[in-house]
Amino acid sequence: MKKVFSLILVSLLVLSLTACSSSALTVSSVRKKGSIHMATSPDFPPFDYIGENNEVAGIEIDIWNIICEKLGVTLQIDQMSFDALLPSVQAGKIDVAVCGITASEERKKNTLFSMPFCLAAQSIVVPSGSEITCKADLEGKSVSVQSGTTAESFCTGEGYNVGSYESNTDAQLAMAAGKVDAWVIDDLTAMDMVATYNADHPDAPLVILSDVMTTEPYAFAFKLGGDDFVNEIDKILTELIEDGTMAEIFANYGLTYIAPEL
Numbered sequence: 001m002k003k004v005f006s007l008i009l010v011s012l013l014v015l016s017l018t019a020c021s022s023s024a025l026t027v028s029s030v031r032k033k034g035s036i037h038m039a040t041s042p043d044f045p046p047f048d049y050i051g052e053n054n055e056v057a058g059i060e061i062d063i064w065n066i067i068c069e070k071l072g073v074t075l076q077i078d079q080m081s082f083d084a085l086l087p088s089v090q091a092g093k094i095d096v097a098v099c100g101i102t103a104s105e106e107r108k109k110n111t112l113f114s115m116p117f118c119l120a121a122q123s124i125v126v127p128s129g130s131e132i133t134c135k136a137d138l139e140g141k142s143v144s145v146q147s148g149t150t151a152e153s154f155c156t157g158e159g160y161n162v163g164s165y166e167s168n169t170d171a172q173l174a175m176a177a178g179k180v181d182a183w184v185i186d187d188l189t190a191m192d193m194v195a196t197y198n199a200d201h202p203d204a205p206l207v208i209l210s211d212v213m214t215t216e217p218y219a220f221a222f223k224l225g226g227d228d229f230v231n232e233i234d235k236i237l238t239e240l241i242e243d244g245t246m247a248e249i250f251a252n253y254g255l256t257y258i259a260p261e262l
């Protein structure tokens with residue numbers, strides 16, 4: 001028994017040592033390493049998606065290419081499902097997670113966020129002809145959302161009958177197939193995905209309601225403790241907002257950039 005107990009103690013000690021050993025990011029550690037290891041879930045156009053050459057593309061990729069250029073390091077991009085991103089950054093497996101991540105108070109407890117670079121809201125999407133025409137009509141109805149998202153926690157909190165799907169494409173298809181009454185998703189991605197869907201399905205288009213829910217600041221996610229590096233990222237982001245680069249990036253995707261009030 002004693003042996004088992006000390007074995008447990010030793011493994012706990014080793015575990016906590018390894019947890020501490022992945023040290024927090026600093027500007028000099030990143031420069032020394034020469035690269036930034038990013039991960040995204042590229043199912044979130046126009047922020048992150050798979051582009052023409054089968055490469056990850058989007059607004060956030062453009063922003064990070066510029067950040068890396070300014071820092072003089074290269075960008076390594078991994079793909080993972082949305083709900084794996086924050087645990088990976090928290091465990092120090094990646095340097096930064098990006099993909100329209102809302103910097104919520106809940107997430108701030110175990111994630112360090114950059115300054116917000118964009119404000120989003122949740123949109124309600126329904127098949128055309130649906131009897132749901134505003135948020136109040138959602139009462140008692142079923143909605144699809146992407147699992148692990150703020151749409152999921154918001155809709156659960158509102159008491160809707162929530163169906164969670166691994167990707168937004170699955171959540172969209174579930175609604176289009178009539179498995180749920182509505183689909184709740186961030187506004188700019190809703191516009192992008194609905195436009196693509198409607199171009200392919202002109203006879204059964206989807207409609208984005210004018211009622212939006214929540215206001216959510218998007219920011220980049222880091223492991224707690226990386227303040228030295230994140231302060232530098234905030235400086236660069238402020239520069240990109242002030243010199244018009246951010247507006248240019250958004251304009252390349254047909255969007256008008258509105259800087260979040262800081």
Ligand code: ARG
Pocket residue numbers: 040041042043044048082099100101102103146148149150151168186216
């Ligand atoms: N803004 C929402 C959130 O942080 C949704 C983000 C979904 N991103 C994605 N790549 N699918 O929960």
